[in-house]
Amino acid sequence: MGLRLDRPLYSLTTHDENLSAQHIWEYESLGGIKENNNPVPAPIAVLLVLIVTTAFMLTFPLWGQRPTAAIYSDYVDLLKSPEVQQVLDNKDLTPYQSDAQAMKLIEDRLSHFPSPYAFQRKQHIMTMDHLRYLAPKITKLRESGADMEQYSIIGPNIVRQNFFRLVDGKIVAKQPWWDAGYTIDIFYVIYFFAVVFCLIKGLPPTSWEPDHTKAH
Amino acid sequence: MGAFKYLFGKEEEIPQGTAAILFGFGSIVWFIIGTGLGSFNAAKLAFPDFVTGNYAFAFGHMRQVHVMTVIFGWIWGAFCMAFMYITPALGNTKLWSEKLGVWNVLTWNVGLALGLSTLWCGMTSGREYSDFIWPIDLWIAFLIVLPTGINVWMTIINRRTQGIYTTNWFFAAASFMTIIVFLIGNLPEFFHLTGLNEAYMTWWFAHNILGLLITPVAAAISYYIIPKITGNPLYSHRVGHLHFWSLVVFYSTPAAHHLMGSPLPEWLKSFASVEGVLILIPAMAFVCNITLTMQGRWRMFVENIEIRYAATSSLLAIPLNMQGGFQQTRAINWYVHGTGWIVAHDHLALLGFSTFAEVSAVVYGMQTLMKRKLWSYSLQNFHYWMLLVGFGIYWTTMTIAGLIQGAGKVFEVPYIDVVIAEHPYMIGRWFGGTMVFIGNIVWLYNMYMTAKSGAEVPEGLLPQEIAYDR
């Protein structure tokens, strides 16, 4: 006897018990139904891996982040710069052209400086009309000393986000890129697959294949 | 009516299968009532002045009655029928107690009638899916589900086989989990828990009554019907294990994904939305097992009505779980939450996936228990198509309506314009729902005629042979 990890159930049982178990497995009729003992098909195993990967990838908190006031703070500074104002005041251009040019200029200037918001800026593109409307509100918010990352841009409004998250005992309204739920999930999935893997290894070997014709 | 005498009769005098047949007929009657109410409610949404200004027939009084009738009348009744004949059959034994089963039919019908009428009168706990007032919840847990559970567990314990077939794991576990879900999920009512806890527990109940009762039992029915009628062995015992354990582990956890827009703790929502996608594991294990069991017998999908119902159910599990897994993630949920999309999804689960499995169990069970062949194969065929096409129309129109609502929400269209845009789809919804209702009446008639004058199955013919004999 002696434990074999690939067949724990088989190896923990005496030879006679195994023979009797195999006989039961192959000849027993459960209300006229037999169970086959095929392994999990390879495509399904691949599908399982795909499901688990997708589950984590798709629900990653970073993907769903709303634009915060913080990512546009620099836009407001640049909007006020003489350089941009000059483009906006250029009477030779139509308002559409000057808006587009000014925004291009702002984006160009911003691209020269590293920013933690570079990714989010690409996700949530700002237009000049929108920026003009938001600028005074963003300035006001900044002057109030609030944490800009806690405020979402929702259309023409800037509102405090509604996240119930606790950091050092204080509730913060910031969307995290990672959170405790994910950590629990990782352990939960590991626990599940570890137990199910052991369990499936403990099942009768695939060589025990009941043949339907034998039972009836 | 003769069944009343069995309530006080001796156990041996009650013919085997009495409880199952009573549950079966009861469930069809409740199904007709439930879908009738659904059709009536849908008519109100399509034609707002249809029976209105009336306390008894107000939409707000009847909407939940439709949901509860369908879940606890039709689905639970059909499940009980399946428990009462499949569980003993798989253990090569008879039901532990027919008498308890007959009493169970009584407590079920009385409790349900009581619950539905109090609900209809406006006595509600105000909690979706656990709308019943808590005395009714206790009735359901202790007088409806517990006796069924005892019968299932005792039948399994007294089986005459060494093994317990996959279907029976699900039956035993689901009836146990249903009691737990009822007792835990209604804690806010028993002990007056309030606020966010109440909101969360409401959806914990709603999620788990669907996930730990309806999904596993409907799947378990297919695990019986498909191998039994095709004559193929179940493809894999191992995949059955994967299905069972992943269901318990992953289906019981994502309750918070119903409240992604609420102020629940973020970590809980993140946890739930990952688990929500992982529901695809039991779903895919199930679909894999059933479709591979069907290998070589797909001809029967066309030729055999029970197989057609059961296989349709299993195939509908694919779109159902693809929708369910992904629509709850933050990335998609904000668009479809609270719209008709979700209503379509619910009906895909309960009217698509689950109902088709239950119909197959009831149709097959009735024939084997009464030892009679279907009175009219054509009428049953008619029912299948009414159910499938009616459901298809319902699902399509509600999905479109949901996408319109979602767009209206995102682009801030004045709400009334959304209502106007949805109007044709509300009519389509009513039409599809009514088809299901009419189909069910035909089904009841067919079942009644089967009981009365279906061709008797000759003595000695095995039930699964009926399938080939037709």
Add this chain to the structure above:
Amino acid sequence: MAFREYKMGGMFFGFALGFSMLITIFFPTIYITNHGAPNDYGLDKTMTYGHNNGFTYSDPFLKQWHKPIKAVLSKDPVTGQAFAKPMTVYVYRAGDPFPSTITHPRVLAGEGVIALSKSKGKIEAADDSKGAVFTLANGAYKGKELSYIVDLTATRNWTPTQVLAAVPVAQQSHASQGRTLYMREGCWWCHTLLPEETQDWETFGRPPLVGDLNGQSPTTFGSDRKAPDLLHVGSRNSSREWITMHLFNPRLVQPHSIMPRFDYLWGDKDANGKTINYTKWRKDYLEYAAGKTIYPPEVPTPAKSSEASHLIEYLLDLK
């Protein structure tokens, strides 16, 4: 180890289910209970709605028995002295059950709010068999400004009867009764109470925050929105006349509405004690709808004690 160990399977099953419930019930509810102190908004809601607006011992048929009254008090009910600023009070008459924020102060969640409500507000002295009058106040706790609940019966000896006598009936709001009707009539099957964070914010107002819901039961967010969100409807549309007409027959003010008529909530008599003739009203309305008359029939003003009036008061209270 024997073949097919069902005992072990059963233990595994118990463990798996128990572990799942530990993560999805135990941890979250403990977390939620300990965090999220209510602000003014949340405290006002819990005190306005009272113990429970669904099925409960004191109101099993949802007939709106034993519900608190919210009133605006402009003078001292004992001395009759006028206040500089009117005071919102929540009157629980003898026998009206208190919300769980009073009976179980820990539901208030925030350490400061609990401490202030207990020490300065004396909420533990409240006795529902005698009734009590509550209000909200601001106070400092460890240097932070917080709102808390005050039991005026314990702190100032005002009885519910005195307070109700000092407020004109018109200024007494039966929002709690109205909320019970909101449950009973199933308004929440179509109207949600949960503006979503993404786009709804603009149209329907601020989504609920942690601390907005403490003590409320049931919360009835609603899941199937077939009609506008109502969480802040009172701020959007505070016209009593519009809401009255809309409830009586939605198609009077919104021809495309699919909302059912709630005219049966008016009862037999209108505000002037006149019997409402529904048949005649319906006949006149159908003539109007067919274009035979120019004006629709007049919608009767609901009596103060009618269910319609309570429901309207609740809707107007949804700020």
